[in-house]
Amino acid sequence: GAGVSQSPSNKVTEKGKDVELRCDPISGHTALYWYRQRLGQGLEFLIYFQGNSAPDKSGLPSDRFSAERTGESVSTLTIQRTQQEDSAVYLCASRPGLAGAWNEQFFGPGTRLTVL
């Protein structure tokens, strides 16, 4: 596909379970971002990958959150021992080029996570 894809589109889980969210960026995009969007709020930055550089994890809210990216391809965001406050839409974005290039970030449709 031409755009950023995310799966699943919806995920309902029970409190305490682990979840894994997947992002397929646009082919050739070296930068990949994860954001969280709580209901009625703006997006919060979580983590940023740029090529083979160490990721910027400064936005991760707790050590229950982690993310991986293999090269310049798929990324997975893992939330361990989910809590009700983790309920949100998790959005992935990809961008061509290096930081400072002011390239547009292209967003996927998001994964809506509901923790019961």
Next chain:
Amino acid sequence: QQQVKQSPQSLIVQKGGISIINCAYENTAFDYFPWYQQFPGKGPALLIAIRPDVSEKKEGRFTISFNKSAKQFSLHIMDSQPGDSATYFCAASKGGNKLVFGAGTILRVKS
């Protein structure tokens, strides 16, 4: 320092009218200011963006006005249409990197 404050939270405009959304930022290191449009169930899509070396940028019916000294920027939608009804987010970043978003404005254009 990292906040971007956006107002109003919601806005109702008559078809053909002008929609105005305002944002203010604190971090003077920010050098990229995009506006994103989001429809329900979709991810945000870039509408228009500006850098601080210009005071205004226009693309079609959409204009960003930028006031560097006041650390404020705004989105103007001219001749607003029902199809413009969506949530609009301002954002800011340093070097086009991780974006700091405003809380969003829900725009409804009445026909």
